[in-house]
Amino acid sequence: MITLKINDHEVKVEEGTTILTAAKNLGINIPTLCNHADLCVAGNCRVCVVEQKGARTLVASCATPVSEGMDIQTNSLKVRNARKHIVELLLSEHRADCTKCYKNQKCELQTLANEYSFGEHIFLDLVGNHEYTVDRSSPSFIKDDSKCIRCQRCVRTCSQLQHVSAIAVANKGSHMKISSFHDRPMSHVVCTNCGQCVNRCPTGALTEKTYIDQVWDAIYDPDKHVVVQTAPAVRVGLGEDLGYDPGERVTGKMVTALRQLGFDSVLDTDFTADLTIIEEGTELLTRLKKVLLEGDKNTALPMFTSCSPGWIKFIEHKYPQMLPNLSTCKSPQQMFGALAKTFFAQKRNIDPAKVVSVSIMPCTAKKYEADRPEMRSSGYKDIDFVLTTRELAVMIKQAGIDFRSLEESPYDSIMGTSTGAAVIFGATGGVMEAALRTAYELVTGKPVPFKNLNITPVRGMEGVKEATIKIEGTIEEWRFLEGAELKVAIAHGLVNANKLARAVSTGKATYHFIEIMACPGGCLGGGGQPIPTNAAIRQKRMEAIYAEDMHMDIRKSHENPEIVAIYNEFLEKPNGHKSHELLHTHYVSREAY
Amino acid sequence: MKKKGLSKVDLIFETIDAKVVLEKAFSMTSEEIIQQILESSLKGRGGAGFPTGLKWKYTAAEKDPEKYVICNADEGEPGTFKDREILDRASYKVYGGMAIAGRAMGAKKGYIYLRGEYRFLLPQLYLELHKFHKMIAEIGYDFSIEYRMGSGAYICGEESALFESIEGRRGEPRNKPPYPTSSGLFNKPTSINNVETLVTAMMIIAKGAQEYVKLGTKDSRGSKVFSVSGDTPVPGIFELELGMTVQEFVTEFGDGDTKAVQVGGASGFCVPRKKFADTIIGFEGVPTGGSMKLFNSSRSMYNVLHNYLEFFSEESCGQCTPCRVGCQQLLKGIEMVKKGEAKSTYLYELVKLADTMKVASKCGLGQSVGNAFKSIVENFREEVIY
Numbered sequence: 001m002i003t004l005k006i007n008d009h010e011v012k013v014e015e016g017t018t019i020l021t022a023a024k025n026l027g028i029n030i031p032t033l034c035n036h037a038d039l040c041v042a043g044n045c046r047v048c049v050v051e052q053k054g055a056r057t058l059v060a061s062c063a064t065p066v067s068e069g070m071d072i073q074t075n076s077l078k079v080r081n082a083r084k085h086i087v088e089l090l091l092s093e094h095r096a097d098c099t100k101c102y103k104n105q106k107c108e109l110q111t112l113a114n115e116y117s118f119g120e121h122i123f124l125d126l127v128g129n130h131e132y133t134v135d136r137s138s139p140s141f142i143k144d145d146s147k148c149i150r151c152q153r154c155v156r157t158c159s160q161l162q163h164v165s166a167i168a169v170a171n172k173g174s175h176m177k178i179s180s181f182h183d184r185p186m187s188h189v190v191c192t193n194c195g196q197c198v199n200r201c202p203t204g205a206l207t208e209k210t211y212i213d214q215v216w217d218a219i220y221d222p223d224k225h226v227v228v229q230t231a232p233a234v235r236v237g238l239g240e241d242l243g244y245d246p247g248e249r250v251t252g253k254m255v256t257a258l259r260q261l262g263f264d265s266v267l268d269t270d271f272t273a274d275l276t277i278i279e280e281g282t283e284l285l286t287r288l289k290k291v292l293l294e295g296d297k298n299t300a301l302p303m304f305t306s307c308s309p310g311w312i313k314f315i316e317h318k319y320p321q322m323l324p325n326l327s328t329c330k331s332p333q334q335m336f337g338a339l340a341k342t343f344f345a346q347k348r349n350i351d352p353a354k355v356v357s358v359s360i361m362p363c364t365a366k367k368y369e370a371d372r373p374e375m376r377s378s379g380y381k382d383i384d385f386v387l388t389t390r391e392l393a394v395m396i397k398q399a400g401i402d403f404r405s406l407e408e409s410p411y412d413s414i415m416g417t418s419t420g421a422a423v424i425f426g427a428t429g430g431v432m433e434a435a436l437r438t439a440y441e442l443v444t445g446k447p448v449p450f451k452n453l454n455i456t457p458v459r460g461m462e463g464v465k466e467a468t469i470k471i472e473g474t475i476e477e478w479r480f481l482e483g484a485e486l487k488v489a490i491a492h493g494l495v496n497a498n499k500l501a502r503a504v505s506t507g508k509a510t511y512h513f514i515e516i517m518a519c520p521g522g523c524l525g526g527g528g529q530p531i532p533t534n535a536a537i538r539q540k541r542m543e544a545i546y547a548e549d550m551h552m553d554i555r556k557s558h559e560n561p562e563i564v565a566i567y568n569e570f571l572e573k574p575n576g577h578k579s580h581e582l583l584h585t586h587y588v589s590r591e592a593y
Numbered sequence: 594m595k596k597k598g599l600s601k602v603d604l605i606f607e608t609i610d611a612k613v614v615l616e617k618a619f620s621m622t623s624e625e626i627i628q629q630i631l632e633s634s635l636k637g638r639g640g641a642g643f644p645t646g647l648k649w650k651y652t653a654a655e656k657d658p659e660k661y662v663i664c665n666a667d668e669g670e671p672g673t674f675k676d677r678e679i680l681d682r683a684s685y686k687v688y689g690g691m692a693i694a695g696r697a698m699g700a701k702k703g704y705i706y707l708r709g710e711y712r713f714l715l716p717q718l719y720l721e722l723h724k725f726h727k728m729i730a731e732i733g734y735d736f737s738i739e740y741r742m743g744s745g746a747y748i749c750g751e752e753s754a755l756f757e758s759i760e761g762r763r764g765e766p767r768n769k770p771p772y773p774t775s776s777g778l779f780n781k782p783t784s785i786n787n788v789e790t791l792v793t794a795m796m797i798i799a800k801g802a803q804e805y806v807k808l809g810t811k812d813s814r815g816s817k818v819f820s821v822s823g824d825t826p827v828p829g830i831f832e833l834e835l836g837m838t839v840q841e842f843v844t845e846f847g848d849g850d851t852k853a854v855q856v857g858g859a860s861g862f863c864v865p866r867k868k869f870a871d872t873i874i875g876f877e878g879v880p881t882g883g884s885m886k887l888f889n890s891s892r893s894m895y896n897v898l899h900n901y902l903e904f905f906s907e908e909s910c911g912q913c914t915p916c917r918v919g920c921q922q923l924l925k926g927i928e929m930v931k932k933g934e935a936k937s938t939y940l941y942e943l944v945k946l947a948d949t950m951k952v953a954s955k956c957g958l959g960q961s962v963g964n965a966f967k968s969i970v971e972n973f974r975e976e977v978i979y
Contacts, residue, residue, distance in 0.1 A: 043768040044912045046953050057952045057960060063768035078952065082915075085949040089918035122942055123922050124929060150911065169763055169911070172746060174921045176911025 004070035019061035019072055020048055030074050031083070031112055033090075034151035035062040036200055037534040038520065040160060045151050046086050047112065051076045058082055087116040092123040094203065095132070095146035101204040106531065108202035109149060130174075137185035139371045140193035140364040141208050143167075145177055148205035154178060154197035161520055162494040164314065166191035178205075181593055190317045190593060192494065194310035194518045195364030195388075195527020208364050208528060211385040212395055218356040218384070219262040226356045227344065228263040229336045229415075230254065232270055233362040233426030233523035234389045236544035240530035240537075241393030242403045247540030249548055252408020257396050258360075259409065265348075268411045269359065270418030272335040273425045273434070275566070276307065277557035279583055280329045280431075281439040282574035284513055285478070293480045300324040302489075302504060302511040305431050307331045309369035310518025310527075312587065314494050319501050320589035328584040332425065333359050333366055334375050336415070337382030338582040343570045344415055352378060358385045360392045362426070362526030365518065374585045388528025417562040420453075420548070420555030427545045428492035428522035429458035429465060432515040436469060436488070438558045443471060443478040453555055459546070461521060461539065463496035464489065466511075487511045493520040599841040600834045602808065602816035604796045605789065606682055611689045612728055614799045618693045619734050621798075623653050626697040630794055632802035634814040639665060639750075639787030640857060640882030641957060645794060648784050651774035653698040655782035660700035662691045663759075663778060663785040666707045667743045667750040670858035671904060672884035675818040676788040677711055678830045683792060684718050688725040690791025692736045693798055698784055703738040706755050709745045747908035751956050752777070752785045754910065765912045766956035789818055789883070809835040813875030817883065823855075824848050824889035838878075840869040842885065850889040853972070858884035859901040860961035863894070863968040894973035895931060901965050902927065909958060916959025919950040923966055930978055937978045940970055 001012045006023050013022045018041070023030050034045035043063030050061045053071035058079065061072075073079060091113055098104050132146035152169065155178060159165045166189045170179035180189045198206045218226050239248035258266045284303050290296040306312060306327040315322060330338070337357050345352040359366065363386075369375065370383035387395070396403055411417070421437050424430030433455045440448040448455060448469070457467040469486045471478075489511045491500045497516045503509035519525045521538035524545060554560060571578050618626060631646030652660060664687060668676040680687060691703040707714070722738060729736055741759045743749050749758045753767035756778045777783025786794070793815065797805045809815045813835035822828045825846045833842075843851045854864050856879040864872050864879060872878045874885075888897065902924040911917045926943045929935035947963030954960045970977055 041768065043955060044914070046914050046955065049953050057954075060768065060955070065770065081945070082949045082953040085946060086914050086953060089914050089922065092922065093918050123946075124925050124935075126918070126921055126925065129921070129925070149914075150917065152912075169765075172748065172911050173905075173907045173909040173917065174911070175907075176909075176917060 002066045002068050004066050004068070004072065006072045007074055013066055015065075017066050019050060019059070019064050019066055019070070022066050023061065023072070023074055028074055030061050031115070032062055033108060033112065033149065033202055034153060036153050037536070038161065038200070039153060039156040042152055042156065045090070045149070047083060049079060049082055049086075050074045051079050084116045085122070087112050088122050090149045091117060091121065093126045094149055095127045101147070102207045102210065103204035107204060135186050136209070137187035138191065138193055138368065139187075139209060140367040141186070141195060141198050141206060143186055144205050144207075147203045148178055149203055150176060150178065151202060152178070153200040153202065154206055157196045157200050160495065161196055162192070162194060162518070163498040164190055164192055164494060167197065192310040192313040192518060193365040193368040194494070196519060197527075198364055199527045199529065199531055199533050208388050208391065209367060210391055211367075211387060212391050215358055215385050215387060215395070218358070223354055224356045225264045225350050225354055226262070226358060227265045227267060227340050228258055228358045228360060229267050229269045229272075229333070230258070230360045231333065231362055231426065231523060232273060232423045232430075232545065233526060233529065233541070234360050234392065236426065236524060236541045236548065237362055237389045237529045238393060241390055242396065245540075246537040247544045249544050250403075251548065252410070253403060253406040255411055256406045256409045257401050257403060260401055261395055261399055263358070265412050267336070267415045268418050269332045269336055270422035270425070271415045271560070271562060272332040272339065273422035274419055274557035274560045274563050275335055275583070276329055276332050277421060277434050277438050278563060278567075278574050279579055280305065280327050281435050281442065283327055283329060284435070285439060285442065286575065288481065288512065292484075302514050303327050305515045307425065307431055308516060308518045308523075309363070309365040310494065311497055311516045313365070313368070313590070314497065314518065315501065316587055316590040317592055318498070319505055322501065322505055323587045323589065325504070326587055328586065330375070330583055330585045331369065333361065333386075334369060334382055334585070335583045337370070337375065338377045339415065341378035341380050341382065342582060343566065347414055352380060356384050357382065358387065359383055360387050360389065362389050362523045362529045363519075364388060364527040366528070377582050390528060390530060393530070414562060417560060418552075419557055419560050420550065420552035421557040423548045423552065424545055426523045427459070427542045428517050429460070429490045429515065430522060430545070432458045432488055432490050432513070434557055435513070437556045440469065440471070441556065441558065443475065443481055444473045445475050446473060447556075452550070458488070458490055461535070461542070463493060464491045464499055486513065488513045488515070490515045492517040492522050494518050599837045599845050602832045602834050604816055605679060605686075605792050605818050605832050607796075609686070609796075609799055611685050612732065614795060615689055615692060615728070615734070616732060618696055618798050619732060621696075623697050623699065626693060626798065627653060629797055629802045630697070633797045633805045635790065635793055635797060635805075636813070636876060637787055638789035638793060638817060638882065640670065640860070640880065642876050642880050645786060645790055648774060648786070649694060649697045651772075652700075652782045652784040655775055657782050659781045660698055661778045661781055661783040662694045662698070662700045662703040663755070663783055664691055664703065664705040664788055664791055665750060665752065665755060665785055666705050666711070666788050667755060668708050668711075668788070669747040669750045670860065670882055670884050671901070672822050672855070672858045672886045673820045673882055675820045675830050675883045677714070679788050679792060679818065680711070680714055680718060684721045685725060686792040686795050687788055688722060688738055690786075690793075690795040691738055692729060692734070693795055694784055694786065694791065695736045696734075698782070700784070701735050701737070703736065704741050704759060704778070705738060706741050706743060706749070706759060709743045712742065715740065746910075748910040748958055751958060754956070755785065756783070765910045766958075768955070787882070810873070810875060810877065812877040817881075819881075819885050820883045821846050821885050821887070823887040824851065824892070825887045835875045837874055838870060839864050839872045839874060842874060843869055843887065846885070847887055848889055851887050852890045852892070853888045853894065855884070855886040855888070855897070855965070857881035857964070858886070859904050859965055860958070862964050863897075863972060865972040894969050894976040895927070898927060898966065898969045898977060899924070905958070905962050913955040913959060915950045915954045916962065919946055919954075919959065920962060922946060923962070927977055940974070940977065944970060
């Protein structure tokens with residue numbers, strides 16, 4: 001333990017603790033900008049500088065570990081003057097069109113300006129000295145360099161958490177900027193559109209591309225039938241943007257709010273998550289049969305999940321040789337989209353041309369996914385607009401809805417009924433658990449041998465998880481699997497996905513089934529979720545997801561009555577002709593840079 | 594404090610038998626070598642002036658079996674060109690100094706980070722390096738050196754940015770602590786020394802610390818190679834004993850009309866004529882990595898300052914706020930004052946900003962921008978404004 005003094009108060013902390021954390025333990029707040037709980041220390045904004053007695057310069061409290069006998073002042077005149085200067089310097093190179101900015105009142109620089117830099121600015125405005133690019137090329141987000149304060153949170157996110165490095169620092173001095181390979185537009189680089197950078201940007205330099213106005217237009221168009229679907233992770237995140245603490249489940253209130261916003265049908269992505277389990281589970285068992293029983297050399301194992309569009313683009317860029325290993329199943333969002341303008345429109349007797357399909361996602365990559373040319377199997381654009389959890393919160397505020405006082409209500413039917421297996425799609429390991437709950441029962445006729453169906457080995461926040469399930473008591477059709485050990489692995493965050501993908505591609509790992517989610521924690525930590533998102537908040541959201549699962553009457557996808565019905569009435573059989581037409585897709589090999 | 598006059602010295606370029614010196618060094622223990630360097634009071638010749646013996650001692654104290662000796666040859670300070678001359682004429686002594694440093698701290702591997710613009714020296718340097726490796730093998734000692742090239746960024750002369758550059762990343766300074774002596778290149782204990790420091794260290798081992806401390810003053814022992822440029826009839830490289838005043842220097846090198854000397858390059862201090870007699874060149878007065886630029890009365894000190902600020906605006910790595918934005922503000926600020934678009938009192942705000950940069954910047958670059966700025970603005974205020 002190290003003893004030091006901060007603002008004349010003595011504090012004892014573990015060796016290696018930063019001054020910033022030690023101060024926090026004492027209830028002393030030191031402002032920060034470049035610092036983020038998920039990322040390595042940068043120490044480059046210098047907002048957090050403090051005075052250390054005897055030191056020649058001020059020290060960055062986020063980057064300086066405590067040492068014995070240190071004497072720190074966090075609010076001395078010297079510190080205050082420097083901090084004010086630093087905030088003013090940042091403002092002088094930031095295009096502060098705050099009232100027009102998407103991040104107005106959600107901007108960390110604005111908050112600091114509010115505390116340190118009201119009144120006349122000291123320094124000259126430098127914005128006019130530079131030519132800035134506003135890159136709108138991605139369907140998922142906008143990169144506006146004129147608002148960038150070069151904190152490099154995005155750069156660290158892209159390399160450390162995602163192993164993508166689509167953005168990096170270019171040039172030096174006054175020309176220093178965050179840029180892409182050869183300054184190419186973001187739509188033409190390895191960017192996976194995961195939006196983790198958007199979630200961490202302290203200013204309006206990286207924001208999701210918003211489609212709120214287009215959705216309002218559709219809602220107010222009397223000719224249109226606007227269908228909305230909500231992803232599993234939205235219901236455990238939305239509350240944070242509406243004044244709740246992290247981890248609050250707001251499913252019922254959210255459904256009511258969506259209805260009040262004017263959506264014609266309020267449906268659930270969880271329905272197609274259940275459908276994904278049937279299709280993907282069947283695909284896995286078919287692959288196993290082909291490889292293990294028939295000795296087919298052309299069928300690829302392990303099979304990777306395909307729900308996460310950020311992961312899809314990642315593997316297309318970095319491991320195109322493994323595309324045959326990807327499940328051909330579309331993501332639940334896109335299955336929903338394809339069915340909304342076919343099955344749903346037929347059942348409800350609506351002209352599919354008049355259906356506008358909106359999805360609420362914890363994700364920015366979903367905006368990109370909806371735009372993929374493959375995603376038009378209904379004969380229309382399957383999903384018209386994708387909004388993030390944050391955008392839905394904005395719409396609810398715009399409509400003047402008092403969210404807290406809303407009654408809870410259930411989703412509409414059809415395509416609104418779901419199971420606990422579907423809701424856990426929102427957490428890392430959830431797709432795996434849901435698939436195992438169904439596949440094991442298909443093969444053995446018995447539920448998975450875990451208490452309360454909770455397959456705990458695949459749960460939790462470890463970057464790469466592994467589990468082995470022994471298959472026993474198989475029914476006739478699957479007798480070849482008797483006694484087999486199904487080896488599965490799970491990764492979340494692309495840096496972990498890369499570890500698994502590399503191990504598989506080099507033959508170092510042998511698995512049968514691998515679940516990958518592009519974002520840390522899975523969808524609950526998605527780029528479209530409320531800001532801030534960090535490990536502590538992801539943990540809360542995860543607990544909420546599993547609570548939601550326990551709370552459901554049905555917890556296995558194949559027991560969802562609407563799933564049974566859709567196969568009887570429309571799809572005929574899993575992986576059948578109609579399924580392949582509507583629910584499955586293919587992938588493209590992309591450049592590695 | 595005893596003031597010394599100006600006297601020329603020949604230590605750095607003096608021809609010696611490297612093999613004899615190295616055999617002497619390798620017969621000494623690590624502690625003995627470090628003790629010699631400590632007794633010599635040698636301070637880093639790159640400009641920052643950290644005691645070399647301490648640096649070696651700290652690195653030697655680390656337990657890691659893998660350590661590195663780095664020679665910082667990224668000579669980039671405007672007005673410095675002495676390392677080029679040393680490498681050109683006495684590279685064998687640079688290699689020797691590195692081997693001695695390696696012996697002192699237990700490192701088997703050395704890197705020389707050579708300024709990109711000095712690439713033309715490489716063929717000759719490799720020839721000498723080959724001879725050095727052969728000689729080391731003959732002595733039966735295990736130490737090897739590799740070159741790594743810079744690419745023209747001033748910031749890569751900053752030690753931790755230099756490590757980043759060698760490791761293949763963008764040259765940006767790291768947070769300190771940890772310091773290089775415990776976690777430097779490849780996060781291993783590293784001693785990084787300037788070209789001239791290493792040569793001087795070798796000469797100290799050759800002649801003994803007792804001999805070396807006869808030169809210089811209490812705070813600035815020994816001699817130093819100066820790069821003299823600007824308004825002087827005799828520009829070039831001169832090795833001088835430390836401890837002279839700027840006046841003595843100007844008497845020797847000035848053109849009779851010297852109004853200011855910029856000591857230590859763009860990151861150094863501007864000494865005006867009225868302070869020549871009272872200012873000692875060295876750590877008790879104005880320290881320098883060797884750059885001595887003389888200005889006569891035909892020069893506008895506004896232009897000098899403008900030039901330096903343009904340089905820093907370009908050469909800041911751009912990572913930390915005070916340096917990246919501060920440099921641009923200082924530059925634009927003096928332009929606005931000059932044009933009359935900002936009040937002359939705005940200079941006071943800029944001086945305060947320079948103070949902030951000094952205490953809040955991440956590395957030595959940003960911390961030293963204020964040196965030139967403040968010393969020029971305070972001594973030549975009228976020239977900056979009108």
